[in-house]
Amino acid sequence: MKTAAIIGGGVIGGGWAARFLLNGWNVRVFDPDPDAERKISEVLANARRSLPSLYDKALPPEGALTFHADMAEAVADAAWIQESVPERLELKHKIHAQIQAHAPADAVIGSSTSGFKPSELNAEGARAVVAHPFNPVYLLPLVELVGDAGTCAQASDLLRDVGMYPLTVRKEIDAHIADRLLEAVWREGLWLIKDGICTTEELDESIRMGFGLRWAQMGLFETYRIAGGEAGMKHFMAQFGPALEWPWTKLMDVPEFTDELVDLIAGQSDAQSGHMPIRDLERLRDDNLVGMMRALKKSGSGAGGVITAHEAILPTPEAVDLPVTVSRPVPQSWTDYNGHMNEAHYTEASAQATDRFMELIGCDADYIAAGGSYFTVENHVRFLDELHAGDALTITTQVLTGEGKKMHLFHRLFGPEGQLAATVETLLLHMDLNARGTSLPSDAVADQLASYAAAHAGLPLPEGAGRHVGQRG
Template sequence: MTRTAAIIGGGVIGGGWAARFLLNGWDVQVFDPDPQSQRRIGEVLANARRSLPSLYDRALPAEGRLSFHDDMASALANAAWVQESVPERLDLKHRIHDQIQAHAPADAVIGSSTSGFKPSDLNAQGARAVVAHPFNPVYLLPLVELVGDAETCARASDILRQIGMYPLTVRKEIDAHIADRLLEAVWREGLWLIKDGICTTEELDEAIRMGFGLRWAQMGLFETYRIAGGEAGMKHFMAQFGPALEWPWTKLMDVPAFTEELVDLIAGQSDAQSGHMSIRDLERLRDDNLVGMMRALKKSGTGAGGTINAHEAGLQVPAAADLPVTVNRPVPQSWTDYNGHMNEAHYSEVSAQATDRFMEMIGCDAAYIAAGGSYFTVENHVRFLNELHAGDRLQVTTQVLAGEGKKMHLFHKLHGPDGTLAATVETLLLHMDLTTRSTSMPAAQVAERLAAFVRAHAALPRPEGAGRHVGQRG
């Protein structure tokens, strides 16, 4: 399969798709007759390059090649995936899909970003598209709703997982799929609350982001309510709160008249709420917040964090040269401080990641630790040699200085852009018995693998800075 994606329509959603594919190593070919499309996609890409790599502790693949095309046929050439993201007008989508059908490779997955139309609507004139409905920003949020031909949706799922997304195949086609139907319910009720003077746009947003929005980010709706039922679980919750469904709490079957007054009311409140920030600033604030929450979920492996972990596990680690590469990752913006460079605490964090990776290489992995053995750090010495900034590629090589008995003595070199030596971290570890919490000899297979590294590295020169102490001259 070629790793080429054709993006038809270069707006916010199309640009997000382009960024998601491009930053995962795919070549991207864009068709959009709007002369502003290259500028818009460039701005989306700038945000994506800043935020998406920050989700991962391994480096994403090298970027693919981005090209813009003046005609549909050349944009579709050799594409394995075609994503249509034109405005939500069925007549326009029919015209576009007629052209896609005429020029796309026969085995290409053809997806539509439509938020409301069903596959039967899209394909009424002979097209072969499936719904592939993403969420903005496409380059960060993993969910894609798939609707349509089962075999095509299965192939689409495989590709989407390769680029770090979470495909959810809808069991039956229905207008607006799953997520937008839920959002529509909240949106309708929100319009009433604002029209009736119950709250402002800002107050409604606070109700979401200060409360149930945080719960939904990691447990969704039903798992959250299961907990609300206490030890008796969901059945108790349903019995306790089910009668409320008959109360006239909401107006979901009614819609406020979309008058000019209502539009002005909401637009004015929204301007007062967020008008002091540009759209680009709001996007970057949104991306930073999403990265922070998703990295927190990554630690527990729940929600979107599980999708990131699964994608990261398949990212390639560079092959070992003279010294093994134990870390290969970007510097996330959350690691920088008021001086604009990587905070000193994160140099130790990176060295810990390098140590953990080296432990895995000698067999001291999760299974070994679960069985009761591990190495504990007893001393670190960090030298800060050059600045590292958000987005910089950070690569760590690890040299074994000693590894006899209970001790393991490592020297990590932290390399920044262009191989510049940014820091060194010398670390001494002792093998521990986790049952007695005391030092112990490592298992034979771990000791043998460590000894092999000791022998391999014995011929290397002792690294400059090894054995130094704080304040030592020269």
Template structure:
């Protein structure tokens, strides 16, 4: 599903929305009176192009068009989604919604990025906006809190899933929704710890990123505490730690006064902690780390990893003229090494993914493996012929050299987006019974599909380099 997304307000959040829609194939129109809006959004989109495709093992849709407009009317014309991300001033939002009531197409979902206002407040002077509260960076983090009328939030959720986001519908409207209420509590306590001289900004950040922050990313709060309760579970945890909630550990209900001294103290400590890096450098560091963590979560399907996997499954694999395309993705920053190009480890990773995809094509998929049969790698030979770099498109096409009996002999062509051959990998796979750990014939359905591929590929020439050994001269 693609369409037109209209972004009202092009700051960090609005720019993130623009990038999320744009990189998922939507046309994006932006309205922001800031004369620097185009530059600022361009920088956000550049970060998104560098990071979002790296989450996926398939290629994202071709980018839509990006346009900037001087009027709200031109921006929302023909829109399927309108996202308001203006500053958190209710009077300003009411002015925007008064105009949208006249100009917005009936088909359009109207979302607000507000982190605190309720739908009843947003629509107090008329309107049909729902809260669609994202988290920064919007182009990477999947969560969107939805609050509002049920039919509108349902429509919004359907769209958000198609662009790889996780819509969480809040059961009741409440100030600050769900997540920001937690963040507010942590923020208040952190301010007190700094004000009272207990910890610096860096020490507080270390306590989060070295400890519970890592746990929360994969399991959240309650599942983490369930494990802490041991075999007795959550009841035991609550019985053991519940009484401490009455102890005077925190100052969560009090807010320290924002004096000049406190602001200067926190700002100074923050400068000492991170002032040696620019904001863009910090953003890229954050994005690279998020990509690495979320790709790790993909392997178990936990947290955000499960959202990425589900979205990836909806992305089509391109049709091939002769050979099946078994990998089509962007090369992430994490695949490059100190030489500034894709490291040999990841050529093997890409080719291994291509083998897995070919196995799926012949029916040796996850269900087949769960039934007790699979293929083991017996031998592999990689040739590196040219460089590939971060951000480039990587495509693998696979030729079946032979597929009779227990053996499956594959040849992977690893190319860039323009078809330049960068590497090849030849691999011999042996069919195995996972229970006895011994070789065996594949099941009839798999053998039949292998025979079909054999017939389709037998007229193709033997690839240059097939059967080579290490050190053999070319030609």
């Protein structure tokens, strides 16, 4: 089990701690703030609620979280050391000197800085790279890496293991990539509000109701490529390029940060969302991010593709006599107005169990691409207990029949305390995807299915098997 040392436990440091901890790393925190443990525990509570909901496989067991008053103790044997102290260069130099004195020689030392370049961070002998994340660090995958090429490559491998998307910046530059874009939008937004064009709420609506949704899955240039129609990007640039010379923007001019402007923006922001405590606002943000990122996961677009790639390297429970075919948390998006898991998602969960069992017998992606698969022709679900968002869901699969074209399975869905929450009996037929008709499976798949059927033949018939809707007793 790897160890990460988090130096500075504020919003960003707490997010780093959660990202590593929930991906099975031990985490040591160094922060003199007497409230650091409380603050990180609150961030962790939100992370535990949201991050597992992105996945359809269980994350690794959590590592151990400890707090340390001694820098040497905090960084000892750490594979990753992340500095997230306030953006004051003299403070970062002081902290990195302490890290450098005690860090293992092969540890990656990252800085969360949003503005300083590696040459500035390392001017007094440090060996840090910029590893600039985005809030909330435990959900958003992007990390901008800037610095030594070898260290950035090492950092990229470690970051992918915890489900992040490392983007190595080709040249060091003030504010890296994303914050330069954000700064441009921020400056223009300040002018629009100062000049009375809109309020903070109206400006936010213009983003989230329009181009923000496009950017989430295509970014800027791919979005504009589509805007060019069949002629593509050249047509778009020819059509809209002249607008760059029009007086549309004040990007090179900054409004004076007067008390009046600060009060105007702060007052509008309070009117917009001051009715919600910050933790409630964070949970609303996290729920929305989980929902959008899970939607992107279906198409593999944007952040959804990162989740799919990370999920592929998460460990899968080994096959046993009754294989565990699903081990995952219940995401918030699976719950309904009654506060529990919606009936449709019991079937979705059982479909995931069926898919996993198909993989166990060799009916995997390659097999399906070659033209063979199983199609569900009948399901029977019994709802026995409630499941709620965040509950650990485990499914075991028993083969009732496995011969010829038929595969007859019985899934048991267990809740967090081991209670039987539902059973799903499902009948499938093997299909030739090219002919779109039933067919016999390959010999290899048939043999694997037969071996499970033989192993399960001695088990008692599950309670509820063979029932029909409305049957008594």
